[in-house]
Amino acid sequence: xxxxxxxxxxxxxxxxxxxxxxVLKGVSLDIAPGELFFITGPSGCGKTTLVSVLxxxxxxxxxxxxxxxxxxxxxxxSQLTQFRANHVGFVFQQFNLIPSLTITENVxxxxxxxxxxxxxxxxxxxxxLNRVGLGAKLNARPATLSGGQQQRVAIAxxxxxxxxLVVCDEPTSALDSETGxxxxxxxxxxxxxxxxxVIVVTHDPRIxxxxxxxxxxxxxxxHQPPSAIxx
Amino acid sequence: xxxxxxxMLYGDRAKFALLISGVCFSSILMxxxxxxxxxxxxxxxxxxxxxxxxxxxxxxxxxxxxxxxxLKDTDVDRVRSVAEVAWAAPFHxxxxxxxxxxxxxxxxxxxxxxxxxxxxxxPTRLVAGSITNLRRANAVAIDEEVxxxxxxxxxxxxxxGDVFEMNDHRAEIVAIVxxxxxxxxxxxxxxxxxxxxxxxxxxxxxxxxxxxxPRHGLSSASVxxxxxxxxxxxxxxxxxxxxxSSDWMIANSPIPFVVGLIVGIxxxxxxxxxxxxxxxxxxxxxxxxxALKAMGAGNGRxxxxxxxxxxxxxxxxxxxxxxxxxxxxxxxxxxxxPLVLRWEVAAFVFAAVFLIVCFASFIxxxxxxxxxxxxxxxx
Ligand SMILES: Nc1ncnc2c1ncn2[C@@H]1O[C@H](COP(=O)(O)OP(=O)(O)OP(=O)(O)O)[C@@H](O)[C@H]1O
Ligand SMILES: [Mg+2]
Numbered sequence: 346x347x348x349x350x351x352x353x354x355x356x357x358x359x360x361x362x363x364x365x366x367x368v369l370k371g372v373s374l375d376i377a378p379g380e381l382f383f384i385t386g387p388s389g390c391g392k393t394t395l396v397s398v399l400x401x402x403x404x405x406x407x408x409x410x411x412x413x414x415x416x417x418x419x420x421x422x423s424q425l426t427q428f429r430a431n432h433v434g435f436v437f438q439q440f441n442l443i444p445s446l447t448i449t450e451n452v453x454x455x456x457x458x459x460x461x462x463x464x465x466x467x468x469x470x471x472x473x474l475n476r477v478g479l480g481a482k483l484n485a486r487p488a489t490l491s492g493g494q495q496q497r498v499a500i501a502x503x504x505x506x507x508x509x510l511v512v513c514d515e516p517t518s519a520l521d522s523e524t525g526x527x528x529x530x531x532x533x534x535x536x537x538x539x540x541x542x543v544i545v546v547t548h549d550p551r552i553x554x555x556x557x558x559x560x561x562x563x564x565x566x567x568h569q570p571p572s573a574i575x576x
Numbered sequence: 577x578x579x580x581x582x583x584m585l586y587g588d589r590a591k592f593a594l595l596i597s598g599v600c601f602s603s604i605l606m607x608x609x610x611x612x613x614x615x616x617x618x619x620x621x622x623x624x625x626x627x628x629x630x631x632x633x634x635x636x637x638x639x640x641x642x643x644x645x646x647l648k649d650t651d652v653d654r655v656r657s658v659a660e661v662a663w664a665a666p667f668h669x670x671x672x673x674x675x676x677x678x679x680x681x682x683x684x685x686x687x688x689x690x691x692x693x694x695x696x697x698x699p700t701r702l703v704a705g706s707i708t709n710l711r712r713a714n715a716v717a718i719d720e721e722v723x724x725x726x727x728x729x730x731x732x733x734x735x736x737g738d739v740f741e742m743n744d745h746r747a748e749i750v751a752i753v754x755x756x757x758x759x760x761x762x763x764x765x766x767x768x769x770x771x772x773x774x775x776x777x778x779x780x781x782x783x784x785x786x787x788x789x790p791r792h793g794l795s796s797a798s799v800x801x802x803x804x805x806x807x808x809x810x811x812x813x814x815x816x817x818x819x820x821s822s823d824w825m826i827a828n829s830p831i832p833f834v835v836g837l838i839v840g841i842x843x844x845x846x847x848x849x850x851x852x853x854x855x856x857x858x859x860x861x862x863x864x865x866x867a868l869k870a871m872g873a874g875n876g877r878x879x880x881x882x883x884x885x886x887x888x889x890x891x892x893x894x895x896x897x898x899x900x901x902x903x904x905x906x907x908x909x910x911x912x913x914p915l916v917l918r919w920e921v922a923a924f925v926f927a928a929v930f931l932i933v934c935f936a937s938f939i940x941x942x943x944x945x946x947x948x949x950x951x952x953x954x955x
Contacts, residue, residue, distance in 0.1 A: 393953045402870050402949040423874055429949075430872020437952050441867040445587020446580065457577055458872045502871075514953045 355408035370565035386562035434503030493524035599893025602846025609838030615914030665691035689772025705751030890933035
């Protein structure tokens, strides 16, 4: 089977004024479709940079990166925008829900960005919120919910358009362990769902047992081969 | 995504209110500045408002309505002899002092002398009495403001039948009229042309203007041209005289500069307050705009959302501002405040607000375009 994500010798450096900080120093990695792939490693080693590059929000400097059969480095900015709209779901550490919208409207956004009509987007969003257990709060604003509930809204938003790739940066670090487990239960690929590959950056050892693969990152490199853990 | 864009805007109540009030305040400043300009023009053209005639004939040296160059007594006949002219009448406007009999109160007035036969140029808004009675001996028609000013108690103004003096001549009120007061604050007193000589400063040549009308079926403009060619005097239609006078005011008075300053400050207030607030609004929403970008909203779509927000702010602020201003103007006593809200003012302010909106959204869109979608992963 073709890997969902294939990365070869990927380099990325940040430039601040005259200072150049190399962050990704030749990462190579394959991730199979349907994996729940964990990336761990010490702070500052480049995990966030790596997932930003592989979901198409950040451009790499050199190397090869193919995601869901798209060569990201050969795409224009608007093609990347389109790619993210169609294929990627996001779960951020800071939930980034728009405070002035209801949670249903927040969850509907990815569908609206795919030009679905407001009413059908809203219906699908409500459906999704039901599945994450927030069916009773469809018209609530994010600020009125607990952290765990907000992260469930964020997960609903990440999954509502059934993306083939979901990237999560520290999705549980702001949550207690019980809530963290609930969040992972929602994130892990379900047999009933459309197939998805989920990448989770985490420091949180409490959730390691959810992983199908854990890759350890250190100083801009992934230590291959990743340790395979049976799920 | 228009709903999302608008809810983001309304969601930040404080900033939305600040944006609206910035545009609103700026609209009010600009509109009232220009309304003041037209108001002052209206005051300077008070004679053209109070005396209606299709054609005004004046000395060729006259540049504007306030300029009273005396004409020769024979000029009226020369105008009458132009074939296209239906009628022509001598007309006098000048200054005088009105003195109340008992109290001795003295007020400056604008004195108008009308041709007694035709009564051409007689005031049209009658409050009390009768204009035709002007033909009686010592008869005058006075503006209600003059009636109030000459009385020791404003609440009990002079009325029809009361008597006062001008230039030591007895003047008996036969009519109270409503007119617009002139720039210097003097209100209008009407009498007949011949009696104006006694009431006024007693100059030899009394005709300051000749009022005329075109024969049936002819346009005032074409007949005015005929008069000019035939007599060598300047003849204008009402509108021509008004615009000639306002051109003169714009070129020669300090008013356009002062008004320009007010309008300019209003515009700057709009640009700065709206531009800066909008920029902060975008800045504070960077996280969410970044999240939208990450989720697949392109720069074009976000730019349209920003433009919509700016347009809503602009039209709401403009609407509220003009609404407040017109309510305020409506509450003012009719014709006494130098403020005229014309549709041109509303249109100009709308255009200025449009520019402000363009500027604010330009700033906003530039800022939005610089947001990196990857920032959403940063805490
Ligand atoms: N926009 C940026 N400009 C300059 N340097 C950056 C930028 N973003 C990250 N860096 C630097 O790159 C390095 C890697 O950052 P990154 O966020 O990828 O690490 P991380 O593994 O996600 O760390 P953490 O576990 O703390 O989130 C760090 O040294 C960081 O300071
Ligand atoms: Mg990180």
